[in-house]
Amino acid sequence: MAALAAPLLTRVLKHNAAWVLALAPLWIFLHFGGMLETVAGGNSVSGGFDWIASLGVRFSWYVDGLSLTFALLISGIGTLIVLYSGGYLKGHEQQGRFFSFILLFMGAMQGLVLADSFLMLFVFWELTSIASFLLIGFDHRREASRRAALQALVVTGLGGLALLAGLLVVAMATGANELSTLLASGEALRSSPLYAGAFVLLLGGAFTKSAQFPFHFWLPNAMEAPTPVSAYLHSATMVKAGVYLLMRFNPVMGDTAAWETVLPLFGGATLLVGTLLAVRQSDLKLMLAYTTVASLGLLVMLTGFGSEVAVEAAVLYLIAHSMFKGALFMVAGLIDHETGTRNIASLSGLRRAMPITFTAGLLAALSMGGLPLFFGFLAKEEIYAALAGTDMWAVAATLVAVVGNALMFAIAFAVGLKPFIGPLGDAPRKAHEGPLLLWLGPLVLAVCGLAAGLFSPFAHHLFSSPMASAVAGEPVAVEISTIPHLGLPLALSVLTVLLGIVAYLGQTGLRAAMASLVRTIGWGPDRGFDQSIKALVRLSVAVTRIVQSGRLDIYLTATFIAVALSILVPMVAFDELPAMPQVTEFWFYELTVVAIAVIGLGAVVYARNRLTAIVSLGIQGFAVALLFMLLGAPDLSFTQFMVETLSVVILALVMTRLRLAVSEHRPLGQKALDVTVSAACGLAFGLLLLKVTQLPFDDTLSRFFEVNAKVIAHGRNIVNVIIVDFRGLDTLGEIAVVMIAGLAILALIRIRAKDGAQAVSKQTERAQ
């Protein structure tokens, strides 16, 4: 609703419309905020109504700790993002459209996390992909934006199809088509033989959406979008949809060998690849984008780890990540907006010019780095507590996590601290603090990260515990607090921070090393995507060449052969040839008319001149029309007359237009083929009509029309009554087709009129 109003409002209020529009997500936020106590008590809220009752499709929603936390994140961050984009795109001519898209996305995302029925889940899932496509391609005049948008759509769209298939398999395996009933079904899915199929398909959906390696490449490319979009869709919300899906299915699908191997494996790989590639970047947004990929990998890894603590860690990290990453993205955008560059090398010394931004950036970086007092710290402690173990698997996971987190620590400070300290850099524009609309969002989010850390028991009670319970499928209480307690997790944390500081200080060297490494590898999934798209295009061109030869006579021959065969073959094969009709007495005038038709046909065949042939065809048509008239179908014959007249006129016009030779010269073989085909068609239709008339005729319909035409439809002309009343919808469709066909023909004629001579010469060339 708000999405519809957005363009209008923006036209009136310019960028200040953001204040009004932000009320919509704010209202949603407060609405769901009101449910917090209910859900924290371990209950869930659900509801719905029948949508397509005959198919058992319901429009239903289901709110538990998981969906509620997501819903609050989406609407809360959404509120801030709308305000932020008000400032960020101030004066942009298409700001209204932007608001419209972003609110559309917000609605879709809310629907996604609140959906109960599978169908709704899928529909909203695809809607978020489409909204993301529109937002990435917002700057549609740039090639890079369009490519990135298309890439994101293809990758997530394919994933969406996998999800649909996966959901169908789940529904087949358990008989449930709503999440709430599925969650109550217990072991049904795990023990089903279809588990493997459902597993692979759902992972396909989740991994593409959440940019897991090797599908990670679309996310950094999506940074072509305006920064509010990157902050909102591509770090805080949409990309977490995949994680949401995994968490949602964890209670019914988790706890199996496949689940606990594949998820940590892919998650870990994504974490490593993401952080390593992030270090390589020098663009603030791209650095953040790759760390987002890495964070998503971490989340997937934790979700797949299986233990209760891991689930808690995943939940904490997800909430923390949404806050600090959203804030950091907005800070990066703010810096870009004020200085005109996002290159880390030319940014420094902004602390005096942009003190508020600095505060927000630093707070967010501290949370991302996982320093005490911040929510990010809780998450990291819990991560290490979850991963720490003695077996090989746990050690490997811990190692990956430590390296990943250390590099993320470095990136966090590279974005949140580096641009602000040191001597003033050589940015293209002289920086100064952005307006209220711009710094409000990052500041609020960053402060939330701190507050949630400081008042952790409160945050746990409201968010973490209910959400963790929903993910684990049983009541779980999160209890970790910000006061550091000695132990292995703390030691690992300290190690991470130390490593991170080393990486931060040596970031320039690290960047160069990574860049050369990536260059030596050369080929990546991003290139692979381009290559596969190109290959697809080539394949379709090749197939089209074979199927579509571009010659009208071949099309016509193929069509008529198909028609003749499809009628004749079954008739002969099933012995359904009609009996010879009883020859009744013909009237003299009937015979005359038939004779005229035959003469017309003969003239068509013998005509040397095309124009003569067309006119002779008309003779035959008129004769048929006469027959209709004699046999008592005035409407039909009336129409036939008009159609014949017009088709002769139009055919004649086309023929003169095409500048074909006056008479034709086809080789004898071609002529023989054409004659055979036309004779076969004629024979087939003749036999078919004979057969039809010999079958007992079901006259229920015609009697109905006869009886009711006058009574119901007030018309004596049954044919017309059928057209405009009984079968009105058919007619509506038909006239729409007539109009579209007219438009298409008109367009064709226009195109040819433009480069008329050229096209005509090409046409004749091809015809020879």
Next chain:
Amino acid sequence: MRTLIFRTAAPYLSSLMLLFSVFVLLRGHNEPGGGFIGGLIAVSAFAILGIAHGVPAVRRAMYFHPMAVSGFGLLLSALSGLLSFVYEVPFLTGIWTSVHLLGMEVDFSTVMFFDIGVYLVVVGSITSIALALEEREDN
């Protein structure tokens, strides 16, 4: 083709044909006729005028772009079907009413407007094709 007789007669002939096409359209409900046939007759009328006096003359006579006429027809048909929503009956249900006009009882119905829509679509689409083809012949 463009003999003096033909050119002189064409406007009268086409006007008569147009009038006849409207007559066929309106009587369609009770006698042979209707939107499709009426439309085709009208197209022939325009085609004749086009052959006799050239396409610009026809375009002037039609005033609107033929495709616009066609679009309006489609809209009219769809809208006449939509009226049934007001009466809470299924889409495209015919609704009838009688009006006293000049001392006579005249029946009006959504079905009639639907048929007029059909007429306009046929006239617009096919005329635009025919005119475009004729135009190309001229240059």
